[in-house]
Amino acid sequence: MWDKILDKLQDAKKIVFVTGAGISQESGIPTFRGKDGLWRKYDPMQLATIDAFYDNPKLVWEWYEERRRNILDAKPNPGHLAISELAKYRDVSVLTQNIDGLHQRAGSKNVYELHGSIITIKCTVCSFKDKITTGFLQLPPLCKCGNMLRPDVVWFGETLPQDVWGSAMEKASSCDLMIVVGTSLAVSPANLLPVYAKQNGATMIEVNPEPTAVSQSMDLSLRESAANALPGLIDTISSF
Numbered sequence: 140m141w142d143k144i145l146d147k148l149q150d151a152k153k154i155v156f157v158t159g160a161g162i163s164q165e166s167g168i169p170t171f172r173g174k175d176g177l178w179r180k181y182d183p184m185q186l187a188t189i190d191a192f193y194d195n196p197k198l199v200w201e202w203y204e205e206r207r208r209n210i211l212d213a214k215p216n217p218g219h220l221a222i223s224e225l226a227k228y229r230d231v232s233v234l235t236q237n238i239d240g241l242h243q244r245a246g247s248k249n250v251y252e253l254h255g256s257i258i259t260i261k262c263t264v265c266s267f268k269d270k271i272t273t274g275f276l277q278l279p280p281l282c283k284c285g286n287m288l289r290p291d292v293v294w295f296g297e298t299l300p301q302d303v304w305g306s307a308m309e310k311a312s313s314c315d316l317m318i319v320v321g322t323s324l325a326v327s328p329a330n331l332l333p334v335y336a337k338q339n340g341a342t343m344i345e346v347n348p349e350p351t352a353v354s355q356s357m358d359l360s361l362r363e364s365a366a367n368a369l370p371g372l373i374d375t376i377s378s379f
């Protein structure tokens with residue numbers, strides 16, 4: 140299997156990673172749909188929609204604050220670090236569904252956060268947006284304009300930030316090699332990115348202990364965890 144794609148890895152100039160919750164699992168951040176996934180314990184319709192937020196903003200904020208504390212305590216793992224290392228040798232972009240900022244903390248520069256960031260807040264009414272630097276005195280926190288602030292993440296039924304999505308489509312449609320890591324690809328429109336890359340003739344690699352809907356169309360599937368598989372894979376690519 141490897142032999143068939145070694146020459147393609149050697150020639151790959153533009154490399155795009157599509158990452159999901161699985162890449163941060165070994166940093167201690169739970170996935171959504173796996174065995175210990177968040178959506179096994181919590182109902183997404185009560186925590187990750189704008190209606191849920193208006194129904195019970197305190198509950199939603201408490202959930203995000205608990206997750207934010209866990210994320211800030213977490214560290215990038217060898218999977219995040221390997222991706223950042225590859226950028227020393229190739230043109231690398233990271234299209235991530237994660238809101239945890241671990242790619243950036245690992246040193247990656249071209250990171251496109253498709254589902255926003257847990258480290259940022261925005262106003263539900265005006266255009267205010269900022270990084271969260273300290274804890275909040277009250278939940279939900281209020282904007283200077285008097286309306287509620289919310290986590291700057293993309294909930295179900297909301298559109299992705301249009302500039303980020305536009306760049307992501309462009310990167311996916313023009314890459315030579317796409318490496319899909321730790322995502323079930325259950326959520327649209329992020330799950331279209333591998334389709335765009337495939338249409339452009341990109342070489343496709345998947346890193347995931349479990350098969351996904353796109354496994355059949357991959358040139359190589361590594362059935363290992365991200366922290367185990369990525370350092371070796373990236374050593375191979377950067378050795379050419």
Ligand code: BJW
Binds near residue numbers: 294295326346365366
């Ligand atoms: C490892 C590993 C290890 C484990 N190493 N791998 C009906 C009504 C309304 C909307 C829709 C509808 N039908 C379809 C839609 C569209 C909807 C959607 O796709 N829903 C599906 C679930 C059915 N999408 C949207 O609503 C999106 N917006 C949109 O489409 O706008 C247009 C529109 C507007 C109005 C109406 C309709 C359309 C927005 C999606 C936003 C998703 N938001 C979340 C929460 C973000 C904030 C937060 O974190 O709280 O994003 S949901 C959650 O899923 C999160 C993730 O980014 C996303 C993807 O999950 P991911 O990353 O793939 O994680 P898992 O857990 O699914 O998979 C982990 C994988 O890792 C597994 O495969 C493991 O095997 C693997 N793994 N350990 C490597 N160590």
Ligand code: ZN
Binds near residue numbers: 264267284286
């Ligand atoms: Zn405001």
